[in-house]
Amino acid sequence: MASIDTSLIPNPTGAAAALAAQHAAPQPLQLYGGWFCPFVQRAWIVLVEKRIPHQYVEINPYRKEEAFMRLNPRGLVPTLAIEEEEAPSSGEGEKMTTKKKALYESTIICEYLDERYADEAAHGPRLLPAGPFRKGGEGEDSVYERARCRLWINHVATRVVPGFYRLLQHTPDKGYPIEEARAEFLKGLKEFAAEMVASGRSGEDGPWFLGASFSLVDVMLAPWAKRLFLIDHYKPGGVGIPKKGERGEDEEVWARWDRWFEAVVERDSVKATWSDEDKYIEAYKRYAEDTTQSEVGQATRQGRSLP
Ligand SMILES: N[C@@H](CCC(=O)N[C@@H](CS)C(=O)NCC(=O)O)C(=O)O
16 A cells, blocks of 8 residues: 555645635535546536535545445545435334435536536536437437537547546656657547537637537536646646647647637636646646556556546
């Protein structure tokens, strides 16, 4: 257990500290999170976007404490705990009991929150297109749009996020050059931007993946967009997105990326769930040196798919 990543500072700082403090009081809905974790930030963004009453519980997932493992046997944050009052099964005069249900996996938590808190008057617009199939009718076929969103959420999960860690954890002793890791990562980002252009969301009606409306697709990538500076900080050559005027035939696609990126890092919910930048630099040093024992870090090192 010598090198488990327990030396992390124990609490959020900056804006995220203020947000955590506002949500410290007990609530039936609890988010178990770690301030540094991008997967947690996804769930946290959705809670903020939808103004969902909740308690934020900061834990260190590397400690694998028993009570936490009972909620999530995978031992990862984010974990969502949902307390429900249960009526007594028999006999009058018996007390209500509280049952604690759990959910984990950031994408599943985000979809759950979007569906569970669907009342638009209280919680704002849905984050995944929610309407029924409409053949040739007015407006869009939201069943297709919902599936297309899930496709690009899958792209983020299987292309962009693994590519981020492969680049961040690259060290000179790896059996492949950093340029290879960088090219693979940039390919994932460029494909994401190209989809926004190809689907007609060229950015005129709004910067988001769906143009005017912010959606779960934006949420899924936002935490890694925020963390791109870590690659610039730690890796020679940085992220390496080509500069304006040096993008050749990709000018339009990278301009669309810039538009999305600039908007997402400034989104209120993204900023509200963000700690002080220097704390991330400290926390991700183990990734940059490829010494982290986190599950994500180990999977990347061993070329396995991420947990
Ligand atoms: N697939 C999971 C990944 C979550 C994850 O890897 N969380 C990290 C923190 S960023 C964690 O809990 N790590 C604990 C460990 O590696 O032991 C999700 O999407 O929620």
